[in-house]
Amino acid sequence: MKLDNLQVKSVSVSFGGVQAVRNVSFTVEPGRIVGLIGPNGAGKSSLLNCISGLSRPDAGSVMLGSKELVGLRPDQIAECGLGRVFQHPEVIGELSVLDNLLVACHRNLQFSVLSEMLGLPSVRQAEMKAREEVEKVARLVGLHESLQMNAASLPYGHRKLLELGRVILLGSKLLLLDEPIAGLNEAEIEQLAQLIMTLRSKGNLSVLLVEHNMGLVRQLCDEAVVLDAGQVIAQGTPEQVLNDPKVLLAYLGEVVENA
Amino acid sequence: MMTQASPATRFLTIKNSMLGLLGIFAIVASQFGGGYMVYLINLVCIFTLVSIGLNLLVGFSGQISLGHAGFFAIGAYASGLLGKNLDMPFWLSIPLGSMVATAIGALIALPALRLKNLYLAIATLGFGIVTQKLIFEWRAFTGGGGGLQVPLPKFADYDLSDGRHMFWAILFCLVIGAWMANKVAHGRTGRALAMLRESEVAAGCLGIRISHYKVIAFALSAFYAAIAGGLYAYLVRYINPESFNTNMSIMFLAMIVIGGMGSIPGALMGAAFYVIVPELLRGFKEAPGLVFGLSLVAVMVLMPTGLIGIWRKFEAKKS
Numbered sequence: 001m002k003l004d005n006l007q008v009k010s011v012s013v014s015f016g017g018v019q020a021v022r023n024v025s026f027t028v029e030p031g032r033i034v035g036l037i038g039p040n041g042a043g044k045s046s047l048l049n050c051i052s053g054l055s056r057p058d059a060g061s062v063m064l065g066s067k068e069l070v071g072l073r074p075d076q077i078a079e080c081g082l083g084r085v086f087q088h089p090e091v092i093g094e095l096s097v098l099d100n101l102l103v104a105c106h107r108n109l110q111f112s113v114l115s116e117m118l119g120l121p122s123v124r125q126a127e128m129k130a131r132e133e134v135e136k137v138a139r140l141v142g143l144h145e146s147l148q149m150n151a152a153s154l155p156y157g158h159r160k161l162l163e164l165g166r167v168i169l170l171g172s173k174l175l176l177l178d179e180p181i182a183g184l185n186e187a188e189i190e191q192l193a194q195l196i197m198t199l200r201s202k203g204n205l206s207v208l209l210v211e212h213n214m215g216l217v218r219q220l221c222d223e224a225v226v227l228d229a230g231q232v233i234a235q236g237t238p239e240q241v242l243n244d245p246k247v248l249l250a251y252l253g254e255v256v257e258n259a
Numbered sequence: 260m261m262t263q264a265s266p267a268t269r270f271l272t273i274k275n276s277m278l279g280l281l282g283i284f285a286i287v288a289s290q291f292g293g294g295y296m297v298y299l300i301n302l303v304c305i306f307t308l309v310s311i312g313l314n315l316l317v318g319f320s321g322q323i324s325l326g327h328a329g330f331f332a333i334g335a336y337a338s339g340l341l342g343k344n345l346d347m348p349f350w351l352s353i354p355l356g357s358m359v360a361t362a363i364g365a366l367i368a369l370p371a372l373r374l375k376n377l378y379l380a381i382a383t384l385g386f387g388i389v390t391q392k393l394i395f396e397w398r399a400f401t402g403g404g405g406g407l408q409v410p411l412p413k414f415a416d417y418d419l420s421d422g423r424h425m426f427w428a429i430l431f432c433l434v435i436g437a438w439m440a441n442k443v444a445h446g447r448t449g450r451a452l453a454m455l456r457e458s459e460v461a462a463g464c465l466g467i468r469i470s471h472y473k474v475i476a477f478a479l480s481a482f483y484a485a486i487a488g489g490l491y492a493y494l495v496r497y498i499n500p501e502s503f504n505t506n507m508s509i510m511f512l513a514m515i516v517i518g519g520m521g522s523i524p525g526a527l528m529g530a531a532f533y534v535i536v537p538e539l540l541r542g543f544k545e546a547p548g549l550v551f552g553l554s555l556v557a558v559m560v561l562m563p564t565g566l567i568g569i570w571r572k573f574e575a576k577k578s
Contacts, residue, residue, distance in 0.1 A: 052464055054460055074460070075465075075467055078465060090454075092453045092454060094521070103454045103462075103467075113479070116446045
């Protein structure tokens with residue numbers, strides 16, 4: 001499958017009188033991992049919400065290939081191949097990990113509520129097929145031994161893996177990862193980083209990664225975009241960007257000037 | 260952890276055996292018990308049907324309704340009027356009447372899309388009250404406060420007006436209804452509803468169209484309440500808007516909380532508790548209401564996850 005560019009063009013967002021995002025533009029080229037970094041309150045989450053359709057920018061456009069995403073509902077954007085992994089994993093506690101993963105097969109299971117109520121054989125077949133798909137993905141993310149467990153008893157790190165499994169099942173071509181490693185231990189971070197690398201190496205995937213951990217940004221990203229006070233202040237390879245005086249200033253404030 | 264069991268052993272779980280025994284008991288008691296006992300058993304089955312539907316809305320999708328007596332009433336009146344005015348047999352008038360309620364349920368969901376929690380509770384409360392008043396005021400059509408005489412439930416030439424016979428029709432609806440709800444609960448729809456209860460934002464990003472599923476949840480639960488209402492109309496054969504009040508809506512909601520949210524056997528337990536416990540308390544001449552109220556408090560304090568919670572605890576210990 002051919003991957004598309006994600007183009008964020010002159011996007012601005014304001015809440016009341018506060019401009020959270022000002023005229024931000026950047027592109028995620030097909031197959032690349034782009035880091036979106038910046039201090040707290042820089043507008044990263046607001047931007048991510050615009051891309052995934054949770055809020056509407058005041059101005060600008062977000063294009064996936066030739067398709068305009070602004071104005072679409074989140075479920076329509078998901079259907080375009082954009083998968084979002086939330087900072088806090090949203091699992092259904094009383095359902096099994098299997099069922100939690102099956103939620104993401106929603107779009108692929110095209111049958112009506114009525115045929116489901118009647119328990120038609122076609123419904124059963126489609127469910128069986130989705131189950132096989134889920135087992136494959138569970139193996140990939142390392143959850144195949146916990147499939148029957150209640151999601152509520154899943155450790156935090158595994159919940160993040162579950163969320164990642166979901167966007168893979170969704171068939172997303174572009175992943176939006178919002179601080180994927182927050183709250184994880186060293187081993188789990190390594191596992192997640194490896195997983196992202198593996199997914200990318202299989203092709204068919206671009207990633208926009210919001211992250212505070214600069215080590216991870218260096219390790220994973222081909223490119224980084226730095227936001228501060230709603231504006232792009234630097235853009236380039238992680239090395240370039242992390243040595244940029246403007247970026248150091250944004251992160252460390254006056255300390256740099258005094259040094 | 261769970262091992263793959265053969266279909267036979269998977270089916271013959273303790274839970275299923277107990278449900279089977281309960282079913283056999285209900286059948287025996289309904290056929291050989293006294294008239295009042297038969298009435299109570301029929302009532303439990305009818306309310307279970309309402310609870311199963313309401314559970315899809317409240318337990319699964321996380322919405323709330325304080326107006327389900329309205330759907331119950333629409334089902335009762337629509338099927339009763341179809342039977343009376345068009346001479347339709349009850350097995351046709353009940354599903355057709357319920358279609359009306361389902362459509363209204365879907366319409367009610369539209370304003371409900373923008374409302375949450377308490378706001379939704381108040382809006383649905385309003386719906387229940389308006390429905391009751393409409394039936395009351397629309398005398399020419401519904402008979403108003405004078406009530407409506409519902410024709411005999413007949414299947415071909417066979418008269419089912421005896422509770423012992425009506426029981427089979429009610430049981431049939433309950434079994435089919437529970438079976439269908441089980442399919443929905445454990446399938447694509449149930450997962451989508453649970454996901455939107457957990458987080459609408461996350462559900463949307465997983466490709467689930469939120470508004471679509473809220474409408475489905477309202478319509479389905481309205482359908483179940485209306486089928487139950489229709490059966491009720493043909494069971495008691497005289498209906499009056501007085502009985503479909505807010506108290507009834509609250510009772511429906513209490514049933515699923517007492518029984519246990521999101522569980523079909525829980526719906527049965529909640530309905531049975533609500534119908535049978537007050538009967539057992541008749542001995543307390545002065546204060547059956549007081550004792551029943553206290554028993555509600557006791558259940559919620561001791562079993563915050565409902566009566567089905569005891570069962571779940573037992574199962575968790577076993578494995």
